Structures are given as C-alpha cells and as structure tokens.
Amino acid sequence: MAVTIRDVARRAHVSVATVSRALTSPELVRPETRSRVLAAAAELGYQPNRAARGLITGKTGNIGIVVPDLDNPFFTGVLKAVQARATQADYAVFVADSDEDPVAEAKLVHAMAKQVDGVVLCAPGLEDSQLHEVAGATSLVLLNRRLPGVPAAVMDSAGGMRAIVDHLVALGHRRIAYLNGPRTSWSNQERRRGLMTAVAENGVDLVDLGPFAPRYEGGLQAADLAVAAGPTAIVAYNDIMALGVLARLRDRGISVPLDVSVTGFDDLMYASLCSPALTTVAMPVAQAGRTAVNLLLDWLDSDHTEAPQVVAETQLVVRGTTTPPRR
C-alpha cells in the first residue's frame, strides 16, 4: 500500500513520534532533525493519512456543504467559493445535493457528520426545530437562513427587493405582480418581506401569485397568471423563473418591457445574455460562500458563546427589461 509514517521514520533514522511532531508541531523538534524528516518525507512522497489522524485528534480536516440543487448556478457559485476557501485553508470538501428535499437535507448532514468538522447548509428547507436537531450532529453554518445560536452567512435579499420596488415605483409602476418561490423557502420569505415593506411604503398595488417552482418551468407557468392579473410589472422570485416568464411572454407576443416590465433576482450570468437583458439583483454568492467557510473555521475554535450572522449586500442591476409603464 502507500507510504506510511514508519517508512519516513526509518528513512530519517528517527522514531515515528518524531516524524509526527516534525510534521504537526515543528517547534517541538530540533531544526536539524526536522529538516531530515522533511527531506525523507518529500523523497518518499509521503502524505499523512488524514483518516488515521482524525481518529485520534477528533478533527478530520474536512468540511461538508449541502445544497438544494447542483443544477442551480446560484448554489454552484456558492460551492465554488466554498471549495476555493476550504482548499486554501487546507480542508477538503464533501458535497451533497438534497434535491430540494428537506428530509434529504437532514439525512445528508447526519451522514456527513462523522467525516467532517462541520457543514455549510445552504438555504435549507427544514423547519427551525429540525434545524436545531441537525445542528446537534455537527458544527453547522447556515447560508441564507437565520437561526438563533447558529452562525450564518446571509445575503440581504430583502434589501435587494426593496431596491427593485423603489426602481419600479420611480419608473411609474403602481401595480406589480410578485411570483413567489417555494413557500417553505427562507429566501422567498426574505424577498417577500422586503417586497411587502417597500410596497406598503410606496402605496403600490400588489398581486401576490404562487408559489411556483423556482425554475424555468415555474416561470412559464407563472407568466400567464401574472398577465391575467394585469400588472405593469412582474417581479419574479429569481432569474431562472424570470427567464421562463420572458420566454412565455415572447411566445404570446407580449413585449417586454413595452407591454410589461420584468425583474429577476440573482444576476446569473445568463441574465445579461438574454434579449432584452434582465434587470435583476446581484447576489454576493462568492463572498457569502467564503464567509460561510470563515465562520465555520472560526466556530471550530471558539467557545461557541456568540453565533455571528454576517450579511452580505446585494445590488440592483438595471438592464433592459424595465421601463416606465405604457399608459
């Protein structure tokens, strides 16, 4: 099999204990001995067995991330950042895809628990109580979800929604349709919360539709319902739904933005590629992913007294799907 610590010890003419120390606590060993050990390790291409190390230290050097859908660029953006930050900190990362199933979420975290030092749970659909239970299985950091006592990295979706409404109101819109994402989704609740306050403040007429699947097909379905309600602007839960809306409206010969304005949420790369380009809100996915890992790493050697919740700012990106209403 592979080269073990004993091979290195033999080659460096020291004991395995010294090799171990040279590798993990360099200050405990004489520089001369240490360099001899390091040389031997390098020559042999020795890589410590993390599992064995973890068995005794209780730390695995791994973290996990569970996301609702790996086909959603929003989550893969987070994943990419998590992966990068973790690698940088010399951690390896487990991924799991819950397929939007809360039960699977809990199961996956539990399955990972033994092999990781902690997990980043993205936009969980679990209820608070279940989330607390899950948090008991391993060190948990939430992403886009808040729960007292659990560290979290959240993006200011509510603020983004307020920016959208302010933008539409400034353009002259007074009747707006909102296409809800999944009711259980914390993100949808946040976005809706921002929407509600902004709508109330501006005396706007709101048509509250859905929930719809947060996918292209959901947008297709939602578009017709929205149009029937006669708003001058349609605010979708996210970009993918908005792209579905755009497609459906195009098929029906309804012009965007002349007949109706449309907004998305997330600023996926593709939001800028459709025609007209989509007005949307940019989510700081990379930043949030990085933050989540930092929170987790901090949490691992903290006294767990305070669970920080870091919020990353969103930003409205005005493009071609919003203009003043016709009449």
Place this chain on the structure above:
Amino acid sequence: MAVTIRDVARRAHVSVATVSRALTSPELVRPETRSRVLAAAAELGYQPNRAARGLITGKTGNIGIVVPDLDNPFFTGVLKAVQARATQADYAVFVADSDEDPVAEAKLVHAMAKQVDGVVLCAPGLEDSQLHEVAGATSLVLLNRRLPGVPAAVMDSAGGMRAIVDHLVALGHRRIAYLNGPRTSWSNQERRRGLMTAVAENGVDLVDLGPFAPRYEGGLQAADLAVAAGPTAIVAYNDIMALGVLARLRDRGISVPLDVSVTGFDDLMYASLCSPALTTVAMPVAQAGRTAVNLLLDWLDSDHTEAPQVVAETQLVVRGTTTPPRR
C-alpha cells in the same frame, strides 16, 4: 464524544466483534442476536465511524471528483449526476475545482487519494504521462478523455461536430469558421477532429481561429476575428463562447442567422433561452456522470485487466441560429 461500537456491544450484551458482524455480514450471526444488536444500535443512534472502518478495510466509502470549473454548468451537470449515483450507492463525494490548472488537477487528486476509493477526473488538461502518474495514486476514471489502461466515460463530441457540419453543409454553407477552445483541452481536440474529417469530406473551406478562453469573454473576442474572415457560419467550441459571439454580433448590428449562422456545443439550458435560440449539440452530461461512477465502482472490484471506455452519444439540436447563407 459520539456513540461507539462498544456502547452498542454493551447494550446488546455481546462483543464488539458481534456488533461489527451484525452490521457488515448479517449472515454470520444468529438472527436473534442480530436483531438485538440492531435494536441497540438504533436506540443509541449509532453510526459507524467510516474513517476507522476505512483504516482497516482499506476502503473509505468515498469517491472524489475534480472538475476544471464549478462555474461551468457543463461540469456541474456531471457533478450532479455523480453525486446522485454515488449517494445511491452509499458513497460520499469529495469535490475539487482545479480552476483549469493542470498542476492543480494533479495536486488535488493526490490530496484526495488517501481519503477516497477512487476519483473521477473530468476533462483533465494534464498530459498523458502525467495522467498515468496520477492514476498511480488512486483508482482513476476519466470523463471526456481517453487514456489506455484507464476506464473512461466519454461523450461523442467528434460525432456531434460532424452532425453540425453536415447540418451546415446541407443548408448550403461552404465557408465555416471554427473558434477553438483551449489547445490543451482534449474536448477541443475531439471536437476539432470531428470537424476536420467532416470538413474534408464535404470540401468545405475552413477558417481555424483561436484558441480562445472557453468563456463568454472568449466568444466576445472571437466574434470579431471570425467576422473578419468572412465565413457564412461560425462554429464555436461551446455554448458559452457562442453566447458571447451572439452578444458581440448583436452589438455590431450583424444579424444572426441572416448575416451569419452560429452554432454552440453543450446545450446548456440557456442555449434555448437566448433569442434566437442557439443551434447546438446536446451533451449527455448526466448519463456520462452516472457512467463514470458505475465504471469506478466496477473497477474497484475487478481484476483491472480491461479498462472499459464507454461512449455516450451526443445529439444535434437545431434551433434558430442556423439558416441557409444569404447569397
């Protein structure tokens, strides 16, 4: 800490060995004893420590996947399928993102090697010799890359390219520009190979441009060069580049498909959402991902005499960016 096999043994009034057997080789233990053990395990919420098990069995129950870019939907499509199939087979999965860097690829595989039973290496940029070296570190399965002696799941890109050329020729195109992806990319070589044979067979005039970065920006850059060469059709290395080409042509007031036809490759979801919708080749990402895992699992308990290479068929998807040339 957590509940161990000893706790279960104590509670079931048996030895740890019996617990172990009851869990891993049920047939070796009396049904009555077994159910007692299982009950105890369930009551205690016992979860075997895979790391400890792996230390002795030599199997970890984990697999790894390394991809060039987690922001590329093509790879996340593969990842999603790999994840799903692995979970189904009771394996956990490590991900790593090499950021298109061959050196990082090798490093990441080596880093994973100790913690996994094998890894799926997607579209590696490594040279054959380095790839062989990497294959020595762990059980390797390649995705979209062939190497003698190493199992691989490949998509028939060359066939897809041939389908594109045949399609364009049928429409009447006789001068075609190809926008190369990275020169080191096996995928680009495959696509180019398919293109070359089809072009030769059809007596088509080929303008070979690039290489370009396989991204939106690469397409932006490539578009102008392509137009300058005066082809009636532009064949991009992949969808993302094609979308960049589309955007650049639109900005320059060049009509697609009236002035020039454009094709992509991959059939990302967004290929159908742009306007006009992109003619492209659908890649069986999910199927290939699943196949890769199956190959890996088979490989793990095989005699390693034959390394199968499974090819999944691509499919041309004709949409709105291709029509007969003007003149």
Place this chain on the structure above:
DNA sequence: CTGAAAGCGCTAACAG
C-alpha cells in the same frame, strides 16, 4: 529534544 507505548473506532483472523 526524542523514543516507547498506549490507544482512537473498527474489522479480521483465530479459537472456541
């Protein structure tokens, strides 16, 4: 500063 020895949680012979 370094070595010997005791395990971490688990499985795999080897005896009963």
Place this chain on the structure above:
DNA sequence: CTGTTAGCGCTTTCAG
C-alpha cells in the same frame, strides 16, 4: 455462531 486478540496509521502522554 460468538468472543478474544491483534492491529490499520497516526498522535500524544510519559519517561528518559
């Protein structure tokens, strides 16, 4: 069928 025993590769007392 079941228990005892010996480690897997590594870190960490505890003595030198």
